[in-house]
Amino acid sequence: MKSTENYSDNIKRLKQAIDNADAILIGAGAGLSASAGYTYDGVCFQKYFADFNQKYGISDMYSGGFYPYETLEEYWAWWSRHIYCNRYDQPQNEVYQMLLKLIHGKDYFVLTTNVDHLFQINHFDKKRLFYTQGDYGLWQCSKACHQKTYDNETAVRKMIVEQQNMKIPSELIPYCPVCGAPMTMNLRCDNSFVQDEGWYQANIRYEDFVRRHKGSKLLLFELGVGNNTPVIIKYSFWKMTVQNPNAIYSCVNLSDAYAPTEIKRQSVCLDGDIGTILKTVS
Incomplete structure (x- = not known):
């Protein structure tokens, strides 16, 4: 200072x-x-991810996003919680x-x-926003076979309700409607964004x-x-x-x-x- x-x-x-x-x-x-x-750790992390912390030793949401989960059922159990708590379970902020x-x-x-998505949640004009690195509320094909994204709120809320033992039901795993590859987050982390x-x-x-x-x-x-x-x-x-x-x-x-x-x-x-x-x- x-x-x-x-x-x-x-x-x-x-x-x-x-x-x-x-x-x-x-x-x-x-x-x-x-x-x-x-923040990606602390109280919020323990609220949503205590079981992942206990099983894998994951200590924050950022590192948990890169963990090599063994199944897509477990992968989407993690990511549905991650999306929900950071995108859909957020009130307006002071x-x-x-x-x-x-x-x-x-x-x-x-x-x-x-x-x-906090600018939208707090009623900034969405026509005056450019979020260059993606949005927790969108999915895309993991192989980027086409340049389109998909809103995920309905699917995420269903995953939250129906998951058990750190896994979602297999029928809820999202797949690309064009090539059939698994869907993934629309977040810029490699050339497939x-x-x-x-x-x-x-x-x-x-x-x-x-x-x-x-x-x-x-x-x-x-x-x-x-x-x-x-x-x-x-x-x-x-x-x-x-x-x-x-x-x-x-x-x-x-x-x-x-x-x-x-x-x-x-x-x-x-x-x-x-x-x-x-x-x-x-």
Whole structure:
């Protein structure tokens, strides 16, 4: 954390940047959902996965997603719970609501690497969202034999109800309607990730937003973006700031807020909890 004086000054600068912005481009990473209380371990993990923890020693949802389960029945018992608790068993959240209120009345767009659907749950306009890395609510062919995704809510809820002894009934295993291969999550983890028509339409809307606001007073508002996939949000935000002297780049992150020297004068960096900072700015 920087000194109290610098922190206070940066809070004022961020408020001013929000007020003066013609438009706001939000770049959201995992740190935003973490600040909102959504974690892959702890109480939530024990609530849904205590039996997997006991049997396999799996200690968090992230590592459990990569475990080599012996059968598809067990694989989908895990993933149906994973999807349900992160996608369908989520209420509206105070941190996301504060962010929505903060940008009220502004022309905004959200570019996110998160796959938890929390922007939609908290009533951000879905036409202003581009979730580049997939969505827990979608399935695709594991062989990516065609570029289409499938909503999974009805099937997941049925798996939750009918699974026993860490397995779903065999008849509930989802298979590709085109080639017959098992279905899998629509999450970008290798070259088989399916970018469906909805993905491309969202990409077009994002590119149109950026084009319309080239040269304008644009606030590039980066929240909780780490260095796992910096090219998607962080590097592109830096590039847009360099190219637009009227732009402001704001990075809010817990112990990892920084900007390149080239855009220092156009940057507002705040180390700290995102929820706390949003509340202070509001």
